[in-house]
Amino acid sequence: MITVSVICFVLLSLGAIATTIRLVSGPSLADRLIAADLLLTMFVMGIAVQAARTGDGLYLPVMIVVALVGFLGTSIVARLIEKRGG
Amino acid sequence: MTAVASFLLLAGCALALLAGVGVLRLHDVFGRIHAATKPGSLGLLLVCIGAGLMVEGVTATTQLVAVVVLQFFTAPVGAHLVGRAAYHSGLLGSRTVLDEGIDRDADAGSAESD
Numbered sequence: 001m002i003t004v005s006v007i008c009f010v011l012l013s014l015g016a017i018a019t020t021i022r023l024v025s026g027p028s029l030a031d032r033l034i035a036a037d038l039l040l041t042m043f044v045m046g047i048a049v050q051a052a053r054t055g056d057g058l059y060l061p062v063m064i065v066v067a068l069v070g071f072l073g074t075s076i077v078a079r080l081i082e083k084r085g086g
Numbered sequence: 087m088t089a090v091a092s093f094l095l096l097a098g099c100a101l102a103l104l105a106g107v108g109v110l111r112l113h114d115v116f117g118r119i120h121a122a123t124k125p126g127s128l129g130l131l132l133v134c135i136g137a138g139l140m141v142e143g144v145t146a147t148t149q150l151v152a153v154v155v156l157q158f159f160t161a162p163v164g165a166h167l168v169g170r171a172a173y174h175s176g177l178l179g180s181r182t183v184l185d186e187g188i189d190r191d192a193d194a195g196s197a198e199s200d
Contacts, residue, residue: 001088001091001092001140004092004095004096005095007096007099008095008096008098008099008133009099011096011099011100011102011103012099012102012103014103014106015099015102015103015104015105015106015107016106017106018103018106018107018109018110019105019106019109019110021110022109022110022118028115028172028175028177030115030168030171030172030175030177031115031118033168034109034115034118034119034122034168035109035118035122037122037164037168038105038106038109038122038126041102041105041122041126041127041129041130041157042102042106042126044130044153044157045098045099045102045129045130045133048130048133048134048136048137048150048153049095049099049133049137051137051140051141051146052091052095052133052136052137052139052140052141053140055140055141055142056141056142056146057141057143057145057146057149057150060141060146060149060150060153061149063149063150063153064149064152064153064156067153067156067157067160068156068160070160071156071160071163071164074164074167074168075163075164075167078164078167078168078170078171079167079171081168081171081172081175082170082171082174082175085175085176
């Protein structure tokens with residue numbers, strides 16, 4: 001399970017690096033918003049992989065909080081883009 | 087059980103990598119929304135099922151189910167909001183819209199001018 005979790009973390013890190021490049025260089029604000037949302041999803045997946053590695057659900061409430069706050073931020077910044085232009 | 091959980095975790099993380107590559111490589115806001123939302127949600131579902139096979143206790147499993155339900159309710163709504171905002175602020179690029187009538191008229195006009 002340790003090996004599998006290490007491979008999972010490597011895959012998540014590569015995906016997060018690609019998403020971070022888009023977050024930094026994205027031409028419009030909507031691109032950055034999408035990249036930030038995907039980064040939060042990858043963070044939640046990393047917490048789940050860590051829970052599967054250790055076998056206890058100590059950090060699992062963090063997943064719910066991050067998912068909710070991520071949706072809140074996405075919807076609010078989408079309204080900002082709609083009013084101000086992206 | 088561990089083999090099934092390992093396969094699900096690896097498949098979910100590979101989908102996350104695919105989503106990251108899609109967000110980096112696709113050329114338009116709407117293509118990036120498409121690349122981020124669907125593999126992200128499916129990858130989170132697979133990873134949460136894999137983690138639910140490994141953790142013990144009803145509380146942890148309930149929290150994992152809650153995360154999956156939240157993601158599957160909020161991800162389409164968020165993607166729709168971002169897509170609508172991007173459409174209204176004029177980010178629909180010329181590489182995304184395919185209007186063959188305009189192209190045919192343009193070709194006919196150029197042929198006539200020749």
